[in-house]
Amino acid sequence: MTTKSNRRDTIAAALSLAAASIASGTATGGTHSSEWQGKTYRRFEVGDLSGTGGLQLQQRSAQEPGPGQALIAVRAAALNYRDLMIAQGRYGQPQPPTRVPLGDGAGEVVAVGPGVTDVAPGDRVTAPHFLEWLDGDYDPAIFGADLGNTADGWLTELITLPAQSLITIPDSLSFADAAALGAAGITAWTVLQNVGQVKAGDTVLTLGTGGVSMLALQIAKMNGAKVAITSSSDDKLAVARELGADITVNYRKTPEWADAVRAATDGRGVDIVVETVGVATLSDSLSCCAPNARIGLLGSLGGQPDEPPNLMSLFLGNITLKGITSGSRRMFADLLRACDANGIQPKIGRSFSFDEARQAYEYLASARHIGKIIINI
């Protein structure tokens, strides 16, 4: 039987083999010659961590996949807010200059190493950015193998990944769809399904129209919930309404947006909050919660406020507040299956080519986007 710890060991060994092979330029120990061995490919690296301008386009040599590994030709990658922070050295420990960015992506398996039976060349696959979190509860150790952060990510033409972490993409979803559903989708799914226990008739509040928020809107509607969403832009709110949003409030024009949300629920309040902005909006979010509401605190877009949030209504309303750190491979697989079964395609705001990767970062930084930003490779 495979235990959690020996699965981890296998994945850790596969990862270190991949890292060692890329760093040293030596073969990974695969015994078969491959058309990919020594093939030159291009990838972006984070460089001097000075931000978008620091990203370096480099040429590297491909290696044969080692035991337990798959070599994947990347077709699409997706950006998340944290990718900006990683490129600026502001997310956890600063990463080495050769680190390949982006935690979300999808591609086609082109070669597998010895012992790999779950996937084969030709398979369309994706992976959770926490490669070692296959199932079960959160454990901080998962940050040791975090794609685009502590492990090389998807902004590359070729990527080597542990086969155990891969998920086959359903036919109804494109490579771009699968990439878009990664971290943001898993996180929205965790808040709504695992923490929120969303059910038809619930009202869900989600803040802003970024990647997590728009996916939360789509997942909530898939479950028959009503959705309240805020934005700084009336145009973006119009798009949210097209995707089914029931209550839309411009938080720039209506600074008392929480009152507006509560009023739009006939005073009852919302059942679930997808708190993307973080502690800065927590008091407002709490103030429009119905009794027994569930809040998933997952973002930090609003930074650290001067005043601590007012938590009085937390116990007066019997409200659950839960911190969220993305989710597991199992949750990602469940999300892909649900999207396939319900014909859901994630909202993709804009796509860029591989050579336009820096522009894609700048577009994310400008916050002009709605939903996900994709880089086609």
Ligand SMILES: NC(=O)c1ccc[n+]([C@@H]2O[C@H](COP(=O)([O-])OP(=O)(O)OC[C@H]3O[C@@H](n4cnc5c(N)ncnc54)[C@H](OP(=O)(O)O)[C@@H]3O)[C@@H](O)[C@H]2O)c1
């Ligand atoms: N914990 C996790 O596992 C996890 C996973 C993914 C993301 N996150 C975090 O979740 C947050 C959202 O990520 P994302 O990728 O969805 O970001 P994003 O796509 O960059 O979303 C940016 C949007 O958020 C909205 N926004 C920004 N400040 C706001 C404010 N003060 N009030 C209301 N809305 C505001 C704006 O929407 P409008 O333009 O419509 O106003 C903005 O366009 C980030 O902090 C990210 O680090 C956490």
